[in-house]
Amino acid sequence: MGEVLEYDQPNQYCVTSKEFDKSYPTPVLTAGKTFILGYTNEKDNIYQASKSSPVIIFDDFTTATQWVDFPFKVKSSAMKILLPKDPTINIRFIFFCMQTIPYNIGGEHARQWISRYSQIKIPIPPLEIQQEIVKILDQFLALTTDLQAGIPAEIKARKKQYEYYREKLLTFKPLNPNKEVKKC
Structure with a gap:
């Protein structure tokens, strides 16, 4: 995976407020099942994903993934924002491939992208x-x-x-x- 995807550490996109409200414009995301934790009114450091520039968010501890094609902030830096390294890579294809990878973290509480997941080879x-x-x-x-x-x-x-x-x-x-x- 590391050969076809690069990652952005989301520290600068972390929400600072603990106040979420549905009337606020910017979703706060997690890579897990909850996905949208709430909405914030923070205006700075919003990751600018879009339909033409989507990303995959990857939970670095559980390996859960989510497809994101809209601007967002994140709740935690315990994720990676994944992007294709090469224009001949369809990131949506990679996202679907990631859904099929059986990956057992075995109760290990360690960051998975660099240590293991990025080493997985997939046919392109x-x-x-x-x-x-x-x-x-x-x-x-x-x-x-x-x-x-x-x-x-x-x-x-x-x-x-x-x-x-x-x-x-x-x-x-x-x-x-x-x-x-x-x-x-």
Whole structure:
């Protein structure tokens, strides 16, 4: 990995405030599952990632990774900001490759990028092939995301449908307008 990616130590991008608020403009990130810890109103030392200049953030202790294509600050310096060394490297391709690497840190509390992770070798196809792989994987990712987002809505809709039909099927009109229906 170290042959194709360089890293930026994020010390200068660390948030100093402990006050986060959703109304603030700049996300504060971690490479872990939480990803966006909150938002800050700090204006200085914001890392300027963008759609045209994305980065991978790498948790130096857990090896978790996140794709970032928007400006951000970080909570901790215990991560690396990874960038391609060469324009013939599609960083999104590398990000997808990183998702497939089984890596056991074995309870060791040590920085992983320099000591181990950067030593891992991955095959790099020509740029056109990288781009085609990324296109296919992005399509699957979008489909999966859409399905995951749609499942709760679908469950809610089916529940309402069930309640509607349950009420229709189990609500009886009196056979005789003057008599009540006996309920068991």
